[in-house]
Amino acid sequence: MRITQGTFSYLPELTDEEITSQLGYALGQGWALSVEFTDDPHPRNNYWDMWGLPMFDLLDAAGVLHEINACRQAYPDRYIRVCAYDSRRGRQTIALSFLVNRPAAEPGFRLGRQEGADRRVRYAIHPYALDRPAGTRYGQS
Amino acid sequence: MTRPGFALPRPGPAPGGEDTEPVVPEPLADDATVDLTAERAGSGVGEILDALESDLVGLQPVKTRVREIAALLLVDRVRSRFGLSAGPPSLHMCFTGHPGTGKTTVALRMAELLHRLGYLRRGHVVSVTRDDLVGQYVGHTAPKTRDAINRAMGGVLFIDEAYYLYRAGNERDYGQETIEILLQYMENHRADLVVIMAGYADRMEAFFASNPGMSSRIAHHLEFPDYSLDELVAIGELMLREQRYRLSAAAEAVFRDYLARRMTQPRFANARSVRNALERARLRHANRLVAADGTLAKDDLMRLEPADFLASRVFGS
Numbered sequence: 001m002r003i004t005q006g007t008f009s010y011l012p013e014l015t016d017e018e019i020t021s022q023l024g025y026a027l028g029q030g031w032a033l034s035v036e037f038t039d040d041p042h043p044r045n046n047y048w049d050m051w052g053l054p055m056f057d058l059l060d061a062a063g064v065l066h067e068i069n070a071c072r073q074a075y076p077d078r079y080i081r082v083c084a085y086d087s088r089r090g091r092q093t094i095a096l097s098f099l100v101n102r103p104a105a106e107p108g109f110r111l112g113r114q115e116g117a118d119r120r121v122r123y124a125i126h127p128y129a130l131d132r133p134a135g136t137r138y139g140q141s
Numbered sequence: 142m143t144r145p146g147f148a149l150p151r152p153g154p155a156p157g158g159e160d161t162e163p164v165v166p167e168p169l170a171d172d173a174t175v176d177l178t179a180e181r182a183g184s185g186v187g188e189i190l191d192a193l194e195s196d197l198v199g200l201q202p203v204k205t206r207v208r209e210i211a212a213l214l215l216v217d218r219v220r221s222r223f224g225l226s227a228g229p230p231s232l233h234m235c236f237t238g239h240p241g242t243g244k245t246t247v248a249l250r251m252a253e254l255l256h257r258l259g260y261l262r263r264g265h266v267v268s269v270t271r272d273d274l275v276g277q278y279v280g281h282t283a284p285k286t287r288d289a290i291n292r293a294m295g296g297v298l299f300i301d302e303a304y305y306l307y308r309a310g311n312e313r314d315y316g317q318e319t320i321e322i323l324l325q326y327m328e329n330h331r332a333d334l335v336v337i338m339a340g341y342a343d344r345m346e347a348f349f350a351s352n353p354g355m356s357s358r359i360a361h362h363l364e365f366p367d368y369s370l371d372e373l374v375a376i377g378e379l380m381l382r383e384q385r386y387r388l389s390a391a392a393e394a395v396f397r398d399y400l401a402r403r404m405t406q407p408r409f410a411n412a413r414s415v416r417n418a419l420e421r422a423r424l425r426h427a428n429r430l431v432a433a434d435g436t437l438a439k440d441d442l443m444r445l446e447p448a449d450f451l452a453s454r455v456f457g458s
Contacts, residue, residue, distance in 0.1 A: 066291070
């Protein structure tokens with residue numbers, strides 16, 4: 001199941017040129033960019049691993065694209081996203097975040113049901129990938 | 142990858158259709174001609190070269206090389222219109238010369254020039270020294286260097302006194318790591334980044350001797366010659382004009398004499414010494430006006446007199 005998280009996730013995969021122009025837009029807005037990766041695709045997983053520190057004071061997207069490619073090379077079968085942080089006072093939040101890499105095969109989610117008192121049902125989604133230990137969830141690395 | 146039902150419908154033809162091919166301009170026919178004059182005027186490079194000629198005194202070898210680089214990039218642009226692509230040329234440079242010969246100024250001009258010619262996307266200059274690149278403990282250097290390089294992407298990375306990166310005799314120095322990362326970026330990101338190193342000639346020589354890979358990756362080694370007395374006087378007059386001062390006729394001769402004496406003294410730093418001398422002359426000029434305590438005309442406020450220079454310790458001996 002193709003995971004749709006972040007901006008542009010319903011569109012076809014962005015090419016490097018499209019990513020570059022999106023990064024250029026973010027830099028033009030004065031947002032700081034950072035690259036993060038994970039192998040836990042649960043939508044409520046906020047804690048992705050950081051690929052290096054956030055990049056401040058950049059003018060050109062080429063440097064960010066280089067970091068993205070370095071991350072792709074190191075973790076070809078993880079989810080990788082780019083976050084653009086808006087540091088303006090009163091905002092101070094992620095302004096834009098989109099996936100730039102995803103594993104070749106995405107097994108999707110299991111919908112779990114738990115029956116409680118009074119026949120009440122609680123639902124939970126569980127990524128199939130999480131059944132395997134961290135680091136081996138999508139292929140070898 | 143794009144399964145039906147999971148993608149939002151997009152206006153226009155479906156992805157993968159013939160129309161999504163990037164639009165490559167048709168290469169010109171073999172017998173077509175291109176107006177080089179129009180191309181040159183369109184890039185606005187002439188203005189920068191003229192400004193270089195008029196704002197910078199002397200430096201003939203440097204100006205010649207800058208013109209050559211500009212010509213190469215211009216011709217490359219025209220060539221690419223015919224589909225004759227030769228790949229981006231390597232434009233990393235090394236400026237060597239004594240203090241105050243205009244290395245930093247030329248680097249700034251160079252960034253603007255390369256930007257106008259379309260070689261650099263932004264044309265900004267990120268000026269760094271050893272402190273900005275080399276870390277203090279294991280694992281600190283690489284992120285620091287990459288951070289500086291990433292900031293310079295699309296522009297010029299100007300490394301002042303580059304020989305400090307390498308400290309001979311200290312194997313545990315992290316400078317070597319910086320040099321290796323730099324080399325890697327200089328090779329792989331030629332289209333994104335131009336590295337300009339600057340420093341004094343003899344020490345740059347020693348630096349390159351211990352890092353042969355660095356020397357061979359720098360295509361342009363520019364030597365900045367020392368200024369002659371006439372050139373220094375011209376520089377001084379240019380600076381005064383910019384600051385809206387002028388020399389009285391008597392002061393001109395004294396200023397020339399001052400520079401001739403100053404040139405023979407130790408720690409003479411070419412144009413920088415000229416600027417410092419003028420700064421001190423301005424101080425004495427202001428002091429003289431305050432001491433005189435009378436009414437002043439506009440000309441009095443602009444004119445430097447011999448006394449403003451003669452008080453210098455250069456004339457003491």
